[in-house]
Amino acid sequence: MQDIERLYRDLEYRFTDVQLLSRALTHRSKSTLNYERLEFLGDSVLGFVVAQWFYHQFPGASEGTLSRMRASVVRKERLADVARRIGLSDWLLLGEGEQRSGGFQRDSILADSLEAVIGAIQLDAGLDAARQFIIRHFDEILSDINPDTVRKDPKTRLQEALQRRGLPVPDYTIVSVSGPPHEQLFEVACEVAGEPETFTAVGPSRRRAEQDAAKKALAKIAS
Amino acid sequence: MQDIERLYRDLEYRFTDVQLLSRALTHRSKSTLNYERLEFLGDSVLGFVVAQWFYHQFPGASEGTLSRMRASVVRKERLADVARRIGLSDWLLLGEGEQRSGGFQRDSILADSLEAVIGAIQLDAGLDAARQFIIRHFDEILSDINPDTVRKDPKTRLQEALQRRGLPVPDYTIVSVSGPPHEQLFEVACEVAGEPETFTAVGPSRRRAEQDAAKKALAKIAS
Numbered sequence: 001m002q003d004i005e006r007l008y009r010d011l012e013y014r015f016t017d018v019q020l021l022s023r024a025l026t027h028r029s030k031s032t033l034n035y036e037r038l039e040f041l042g043d044s045v046l047g048f049v050v051a052q053w054f055y056h057q058f059p060g061a062s063e064g065t066l067s068r069m070r071a072s073v074v075r076k077e078r079l080a081d082v083a084r085r086i087g088l089s090d091w092l093l094l095g096e097g098e099q100r101s102g103g104f105q106r107d108s109i110l111a112d113s114l115e116a117v118i119g120a121i122q123l124d125a126g127l128d129a130a131r132q133f134i135i136r137h138f139d140e141i142l143s144d145i146n147p148d149t150v151r152k153d154p155k156t157r158l159q160e161a162l163q164r165r166g167l168p169v170p171d172y173t174i175v176s177v178s179g180p181p182h183e184q185l186f187e188v189a190c191e192v193a194g195e196p197e198t199f200t201a202v203g204p205s206r207r208r209a210e211q212d213a214a215k216k217a218l219a220k221i222a223s
Numbered sequence: 224m225q226d227i228e229r230l231y232r233d234l235e236y237r238f239t240d241v242q243l244l245s246r247a248l249t250h251r252s253k254s255t256l257n258y259e260r261l262e263f264l265g266d267s268v269l270g271f272v273v274a275q276w277f278y279h280q281f282p283g284a285s286e287g288t289l290s291r292m293r294a295s296v297v298r299k300e301r302l303a304d305v306a307r308r309i310g311l312s313d314w315l316l317l318g319e320g321e322q323r324s325g326g327f328q329r330d331s332i333l334a335d336s337l338e339a340v341i342g343a344i345q346l347d348a349g350l351d352a353a354r355q356f357i358i359r360h361f362d363e364i365l366s367d368i369n370p371d372t373v374r375k376d377p378k379t380r381l382q383e384a385l386q387r388r389g390l391p392v393p394d395y396t397i398v399s400v401s402g403p404p405h406e407q408l409f410e411v412a413c414e415v416a417g418e419p420e421t422f423t424a425v426g427p428s429r430r431r432a433e434q435d436a437a438k439k440a441l442a443k444i445a446s
Contacts, residue, residue: 036286037278044267044274044293051267055260063259070267127350171404177397181414184397191404206429 010087013121013133020124024116025088027109029095035116042119045127046074049134053142061147068150073141079111082137088113154214158192161221167193170217172210175200188213195220233310236344236356243347247339248311250332252318258339265342268350269297272357276365284370291373296364302334305360311336377437381415384444390416393440395433398423411436418443 007021008014015021020038028034047070054061054069061069072078083089089104092113103109122130135142152160159169175187186206190199190213197220201212230244231237238244243261251257270293277284277292284292295301306312312327315336326332345353358365375383382392398410409429413422413436422439426432 037284037289040286040289041274041278044271048267048271051264055264061260063263066260066263173404174400174407177400181394181396 007087007091011117011133012136013129015120015124017124020120021117022093024120025091025113026093027095027098027103027113029098029103030093035113038116038119038123039112040119041122042115042117042130043074045118045122045130046115046134049127049131050074050138050142053135054145058147064152065147065150068152069145069147072145072150073138076107076111078141079114080107082141083110083114086114086137088117154211154218158190158214158218158221161218162192170214172213174206190214190217192217192221230310230314234340234356235359236352238343238347240347243343244340245316247343248314248336249316250318250321250326250336252321252326253316258336261339261342261346262335263342264345265338265340265353266297268341268345268353269338269357272350272354273297273361273365276358277368281370287375288370288373291375292368292370295368295373296361299330299334301364302337303330305364306333306337309337309360311340377434377441381413381437381441381444384441385415393437395436397429413437413440415440415444 004018023033024035024038024042026034028036050070050073051066054066058066058069088110092104092109094103094109098109118130118134121133151157162169170193171191173189173191175189177184177186179185183204185202185204186209187200187202188206188209190201190210192199195217199213199216199220201209201216203209203212227241246256247258247261247265249257251259273293273296274289277289281289281292311333315327315332317326317332321332341353341357344356374380385391385393393416394414396412396414398412400407400409402408406427408425408427409432410423410425411429411432413424413433415422418440420443422436422443424432424435424439426435
């Protein structure tokens with residue numbers, strides 16, 4: 001690898017076993033000795049470190065809030081941002097096809113490789129080293145996220161709003177499914193006790209359509 | 224708590240801070256000072272320890288196999304079994320309603336409480352103590368699970384069977400959705416290249432119906 005000192009500087013971590021690092025940067029399109037197993041390990045290290053962090057930072061936060069905070073950190077897009085800031089895309093080892101199609105800029109590859117780097121550091125120097133790496137590179141994200149910034153999804157908010165009023169949970173029904181395979185559209189209806197209007201929405205998945213229908217119901221109820 | 228020495232013996236762990244243990248056994252129906260936050264923490268400890276265990280035990284296992292092995296350990300039913308063997312149900316602190324309806328035997332409560340105990344041990348004495356607790360009590364499960372015992376789901380197996388033959392991935396379409404809300408039934412069709420027959424199945428969710436349709440396609444292809 002060219003000028004690995006620069007990478008160590010950007011990682012703010014120096015590997016004892018450089019092969020672990022190289023493995024963490026190798027996509028399966030390049031070699032069967034790729035980052036996938038390290039990614040599996042790193043994902044669980046990251047999950048634990050972030051869980052522990054929020055657990056201690058927010059002693060008053062509920063389990064649901066803690067889960068949402070963690071989910072908001074470990075989202076693919078966030079991980080890819082961190083990977084880009086470190087400059088991992090300059091170092092990814094991709095097969096030719098992936099290289100041509102711009103694989104080093106793809107969120108999923110960047111996110112997976114970052115998790116693999118975390119797994120590699122855990123193997124190279126233990127959990128504390130991996131924790132330090134995470135806290136350092138996720139510093140901004142970890143400070144931005146708090147119980148107020150992680151909002152519940154519309155379905156949850158609608159259900160809670162109804163419960164506060166002593167009303168039953170809403171009813172969701174699929175009205176229709178249309179369109180060709182792979183591009184099916186779901187039309188969903190949401191019915192709310194005491195509300196004559198039926199709230200419908202269409203989306204590329206049942207879940208998305210339900211969330212949108214719930215959003216409409218919420219807007220009406222709150223008005 | 225009555226005869227806490229017995230519980231320590233069954234846990235094979237002695238708490239320094241007994242309040243952590245008591246919190247880990249308290250359901251939200253009993254108190255707002257309940258196990259939910261500890262469960263959040265314990266879940267991530269368990270995930271990391273089990274991931275690490277399989278990673279080192281099976282150096283040849285792919286990321287997909289490792290994920291399936293881990294999922295098969297942390298399933299609610301397995302965790303509830305471990306909790307029962309430890310005898311946690313004798314110690315759960317439940318509200319009256321939950322007590323009357325047999326909450327100490329419910330899988331979800333037992334599983335969550337076990338995760339909370341793991342989180343509590345991690346706080347009480349650190350990750351190594353939590354790891355020892357997990358390895359000891361999951362010993363049998365961990366030795367039973369290997370790459371051969373965790374089977375891929377039918378959709379994955381069908382896709383792989385087709386790929387081995389150089390055929391494209393199957394097409395899944397929702398044929399109809401019927402039935403009243405909460406009991407909607409999904410009819411799904413699975414089409415496979417080069418196979419005139421359409422494989423259909425009906426199920427309580429799209430996913431379940433797709434898996435059943437894939438199973439039918441697999442049976443036909445393999446015949």
